[in-house]
Amino acid sequence: MAAISATDIPTAIARAASGTIDAAAPPGSTAVVSPQFIPFTEPLRLTSGQVLPSYELAVETYGTLNAERNNAVLICHALNASHHVAGISASDPDDIGWWDNMVGPGKAVDTDRFFVIGVNNIGSCFGSTGPASLNPETGRPWGAAFPMLTVEDWVRAQARLADHFGIAKLAAVMGGSLGGMQALSWAITCPERIGHCIVIASTPRLSAQNIGFNEVARRSIISDPDFHGGDYYAHNTVPRHGLSVARMVGHITYLSDDDMAEKFGRAQRAPADNGEFHYGYGVEFEVESYLRYQGEKFSTYFDANTYLLITRALDYFDPARNHGGDLARALQGASADFLLVSFSTDWRFPPARSREIVRALLKNRRPVTYAEIDAPHGHDAFLLDDARYHAVVQGYYDRIAARLGLPERFQTRGVLA
Secondary structure (H helix, E strand, C coil): CCCCCHHHCCCCCCCCCCCCCCCCCCCCCCCEECCEEEEECCCEECCCCCEECCEEEEEEEECCCCCCCCCEEEEECCCCCCCCCCCEECCEEEEECCCCCCEECCCCEECCCCEEEEECCCCCCCCCCCCCCECCCCCCECHHHCCCCCHHHHHHHHHHHHHHCCCCCECEEEEECHHHHHHHHHHHHCHHHECEEEEECCCCCCCHHHHHHHHHHHHHHHCCCCCHHHCCCCCCCCCHHHHHHHHHHHHHHHCCHHHHHHHCCCCECCCCCCCCCCCCCCCCEHHHHHHHHHHHHHCCCCCHHHHHHHHHHHHHCCCCHHHCCCHHHHCCCCCCEEEEEEECCCCCCCHHHHHHHHHHHHHCCCCEEEEEECCCCHHHHHHCCCHHHHHHHHHHHHHHHHHHCCCCCCCCCCCCC
């Protein structure tokens, strides 16, 4: 399927910017932001049959909800991200939102026009109720007793969040990777509540290879002596080694072979005095040093039980499963318009998986725009500042704004100027 051409994208309207941005923020940033912690006391029945008696969601919002309440965009996060989508965290000036290059004034998702909601999923470790939270029945951290979760469970919780804001229908739900699965699930489970579904670098289900990678990562955590069956909080330990290895495995899948070759090749890390190898199991190559650094850093801030929960939810996701494996049948009730974006070197969720979704939508005569971006960065490309990719997203949001009668662009970073 061919990539969308630039001629298919509406031209952005550049207007003189007269607004002010916090001096400490990056250019075009939404400036300093603080999260909200929103409690929900109504029990949430989960796909597994278990019930979460109550929970709290960590949320950040950007922009203003208009009087019609029709300009809201929900951003769903990937495995290790959070509600902190854009701007600078009020608690840490070095913490820039994970999609700050995408969301903000004049950016592809323009917060001068849209009210953007970033939400941290249940089970995560960045403020929403998760395994490290206190179990109301025991007064101790949930740990391994925290209920199993699915993508659909997250969508149900997010729908209650939309209710909290008084939003009957979201202008769009958007996400990359695992976030894209959530966006797709929104279109299937809550079709009347979503106008546009934006699925980036995602898939309708994991391949056996991807499930295999997740299992290796989980076993590295579970077999760590400091895991203690998932109740390591009580032992004042962290399964840091296992979590580090899990991150190393995952990180390899996020990068393309070409990207890794360009960054590291077979460059040696501190070779012996004569330029030879050390002939041992220490770090010999730059790529080993990089992966160890990424793993060790990850193990200092991410929760091991959260990693287990989220990777299992990834494994379970398969909306066609209850429709005889027919994705088109699973999407029959969808009423949203769709944008799908894939990246040529993404071998974790390759373009073929996005094309599968596109074909299923076309069978149902759903409006769908598809862009396949030739980028060298592998799966992580959805987080990067590729002008072609951002132009596609910006053009699509311009169409949404025009349909909703939202104001024209107030400012632009020049992507389509």
